[in-house]
Amino acid sequence: MIIILKANASEADAKEILNKIEAAGLQPLHMPGVERTVLGALGDERVLQGLNLDSHPQVESIKPVLSQYKLVSREIYPQDTVVNLGLTSVGSSQFAIMGGPCAIESEEQLLETAKYVKKAGATVLRGGAFKPRTSPYSFQGLGVEGLKIMHQVGQETGLDTITELVDIKDLDDVARYTSAIQIGARNMQNYSLLKAVGETQKPVLLKRGLSATIEELLLAAEYIVATGNPHVMICERGIRTFETATRNTLDLNAVAYIKEKSHLPVIVDPSHGTGVRSLVAPMAKAGVACGADGLIIECHRNPRESVSDAAQALSPGDFTELMQQLKPFIIASGRQFVTAYDLQGARYAS
Amino acid sequence: MIIILKANASEADAKEILNKIEAAGLQPLHMPGVERTVLGALGDERVLQGLNLDSHPQVESIKPVLSQYKLVSREIYPQDTVVNLGLTSVGSSQFAIMGGPCAIESEEQLLETAKYVKKAGATVLRGGAFKPRTSPYSFQGLGVEGLKIMHQVGQETGLDTITELVDIKDLDDVARYTSAIQIGARNMQNYSLLKAVGETQKPVLLKRGLSATIEELLLAAEYIVATGNPHVMICERGIRTFETATRNTLDLNAVAYIKEKSHLPVIVDPSHGTGVRSLVAPMAKAGVACGADGLIIECHRNPRESVSDAAQALSPGDFTELMQQLKPFIIASGRQFVTAYDLQGARYAS
């Protein structure tokens, strides 16, 4: 940690702070300069936070040397984490494709969707049972009933399943009925929820908050891992910027950056990341190309009848065509396009 | 709702959509133009959402005519809502001042702080028992023990009290021990939490999310009011922008805008809104001047020892001086600067 003193700070101020640093068991450094005195404190920056040096009236600013996340950092674990959902190994050489409707509407709807996404190449079925909606007057999801439908359809098709958890009280049900738990963007800093999923061993897909920095996103992942659950996947789903032509701004820089700094797998969501159906395909390809480990894409057997996010859902035809187009990009990225049939076959064979 | 069709939409497309609108009991409008056909649907836009017209492949864009919030709008209730905390009437002619530490650290610390903020002019004591922290390694608050300390100090000084709720499981304790519940910025769209406080009749201070639009903020308030609790105060506490010189960008435009559109009282938080101690005073004055109903300000008996947010906490001397400086601005704004002593005296007198 670097501590920059104000121009008029005295030597006594510097000493006082250096003593505090030393008393905390850290290595103090003194760098008197012409215009400013700069101090250093080397060691575990988590301890340093407790010193509250930024409250000192003669401290102008404090600059951390190290990122605050540890367990999710490649500096601690250099190898890629692989999260196993059942069929799907996210973060492996297998490129992971998750598809399905925004909301679970009925068993018939979900089963039909599951069948065509499986046929097109997806190995994970997505779908919301609990929908966090900006307006209290919008459809809020089927709840536990939706979870049971998802479980049923997962059994029938053999696909892995994932759904969003919005309330701790539903954690047991979500964990029982699905392969993986999604934490949505609005709850990325709902620390009670993060700790609750951290106490399970269920795979978690953590979506980036609308205006969360990459550092905050990795710290939210750190909450889950530090609580005890290492099976975390990060999801880039677009951030909020000044641009209004698209619903969000898909930040693929973040994907490349996180792949460099963290060992956790990264999934790209081009559906929410654009909010525009015609932009899903190009941005899915870009997600593959920048190094993502997988994609999560909204599709609906009939987008015109979707009860939510209809403007961004792909039709069965669009989804199938996109999967075909993705193949050469997946291969160019050094990954494999593996279908549920391949994996189920391999399982039966072994 | 205005529906703009794509350039190549046919008359049959327009008819199909107009029929949908009519079937939903709304008034359809047809506006064929040279370059585009525009359709209209007049009536309750909450019903219109269910039509999912944005999923139609020939719909280019949809523009709402009305805001989605109803109950918090001045169009429904033109008069100012006054939220009563006990001593303090937020939204009345009394300008409300809330002061106290970021975190409750001990009874001694809170009592000492309470005494000086009361003496300086505050009528509400703030302080966190549950602290949502970006890093899992930061101090997370004293929990229920902190609530009991706050209750004790509130009793002893006669001040109203407010603290943040982060987990539904603590709702009963927070409601029992304090005068008002704060929903923090990170939880502004934690709809389970909003509904839970909506089921009480406790006053709620709803803080704007870091990147929430004003529309989303008012819709979050609508969640609480629609669930049954009309005692809602809005808090502007700075938004996230590209600027890094200050911790957040205090959006006072939003204060003036919300005062125009909504009947709910608005509180300004210049401490989080700037994150810089020396900027708290000028922005507190600006908050008064733009029409806020009150201020919430972090202060600490010794900012150097504060366990969190030390860089923005005022010292007792700074806080007292600021209160004196605020008086002419409060009066210029047509409000009254009323102390706890005035109010307690009035109560005893009556």
Add this chain to the structure above:
Amino acid sequence: MIIILKANASEADAKEILNKIEAAGLQPLHMPGVERTVLGALGDERVLQGLNLDSHPQVESIKPVLSQYKLVSREIYPQDTVVNLGLTSVGSSQFAIMGGPCAIESEEQLLETAKYVKKAGATVLRGGAFKPRTSPYSFQGLGVEGLKIMHQVGQETGLDTITELVDIKDLDDVARYTSAIQIGARNMQNYSLLKAVGETQKPVLLKRGLSATIEELLLAAEYIVATGNPHVMICERGIRTFETATRNTLDLNAVAYIKEKSHLPVIVDPSHGTGVRSLVAPMAKAGVACGADGLIIECHRNPRESVSDAAQALSPGDFTELMQQLKPFIIASGRQFVTAYDLQGARYAS
């Protein structure tokens, strides 16, 4: 300047960089830590930039200790700069009020407007002759003809005048016909233009770019001052954020921050800062309260007929009423509300 090396940097890397620092005549510092080696370079950071240390493959990040602006900083010149426009002394105890239409439309229009803004309390007449417009199909201004009208009206009313310069070729005309030159937000980093006005001694109002940081804004002012013109006023006119309810987000934090760091006067533009007529008055008051040295406000004799920015222009009645409401805020801020009549009287008397 603090240089943080990558985790795997060797001692030789550190030495190589320390040698570079020393060779540039600066003081090198070596801080080997457990997880990272940190280096320091003390001295004039403008020299340090030339070292390009951020290009070294073993350098993780570089953190400047000092801001890059010098001449506009209070560390160099602690006293407030006062910019004299003729009648108006911006940055003095006199609170400066600039009013007028977005665009100069005719002599009759400008004269009528000038008369009522003068009567209401303004001492500077604003109005655009060259209009930078987002669309090539919008009205682009009367050009030099407009400048002559402004000169004429300035003579007739005795008001100071200010207009925007968008092209170096018009500099001589703008300097000849008006009291002060405005550099608009879109040209804040048009360095050719900054240098050109820096070569004059004309007062300059430099508007903040839509997404310029405060540091960049002060560096743009530094361009003008470093070229030779110290008569610079800064203008906060709203930044671009995700919020769409208002046209821009008026960043009053920036006003308070710049007043602390720089000796240059700061003007607030609540018209562009909100883009909404009904929000101009509350934000003008907030601008006064946070410590601005003046306001620049758009008004039009008949806003319904304004050729541009009509949605934010005040009517004569609104403008006059606002001036009356501002008085107690100006006095509470320790400034004086001085009219053109007062100043002209004082001039005649002396």
Add this chain to the structure above:
Amino acid sequence: MIIILKANASEADAKEILNKIEAAGLQPLHMPGVERTVLGALGDERVLQGLNLDSHPQVESIKPVLSQYKLVSREIYPQDTVVNLGLTSVGSSQFAIMGGPCAIESEEQLLETAKYVKKAGATVLRGGAFKPRTSPYSFQGLGVEGLKIMHQVGQETGLDTITELVDIKDLDDVARYTSAIQIGARNMQNYSLLKAVGETQKPVLLKRGLSATIEELLLAAEYIVATGNPHVMICERGIRTFETATRNTLDLNAVAYIKEKSHLPVIVDPSHGTGVRSLVAPMAKAGVACGADGLIIECHRNPRESVSDAAQALSPGDFTELMQQLKPFIIASGRQFVTAYDLQGARYAS
């Protein structure tokens, strides 16, 4: 254009506005609703702007139906525009690669760089002779001397050349010495400059402003085309957001969106779009995958010695490796990877 009236607007207000619309030769529409009256005006929205309907006190908001850009829109010209630089046809089946240093430092430096970017696969040499720098104390470029060097190197290698123009006075020199003119991000709304290049027939690469919306970017292109120069390439180079881990946020959504709405070719700049050397390669691939027509990449024979933007420049080895890695992505995107040797050979052969 859709005009939404305030809740308390009278029928007379509606009539007044409808009459204005009709008088302007447009088709008026009247949609009285329960909570609001909505009006429409169909026809050329450029004419509608002149009506200033947003200044009417009973108008709540105005929503445009059509985008303001015309000439750059696919609705007017559905086919892709191809911009010919000499060797390079940007927007054709040939994927265009532009490489070179941030700044031209010497003939030796530029020639060496030109040789290796040509060998690696680039057909356009980039390099700055005039550098717009945030700080007045940074290196500002070699000026016309740099242009001559670029011309010389272009002749010697046969590569097309591109450099930034920052001041109208240098337009003739830039046009004489290079194949294409770059308009930088800071000057995207310097309309004098846009009109000046619009009066030439030189190819122009228009970079997106740091916080320009896509609509504003296309309107800036419209300025150039409307003035008379159709040879415009758009460049996405990252926008300014709250994220600080990367220098800018590369907005690839914008690339896909612009390719859909406009016929102009789009180039991606992953160097400025990330500001981090290690992220250039993944984002270059992503740029190809989302449908860009080309890339512009900073490289330097020895990044450690680069006088500017050193942190993002690729070394010769990195650049060459990246070109190899790009090939399968270019082919998967349906484009061809064509070198300068191929093109020169084809020319000689024909």
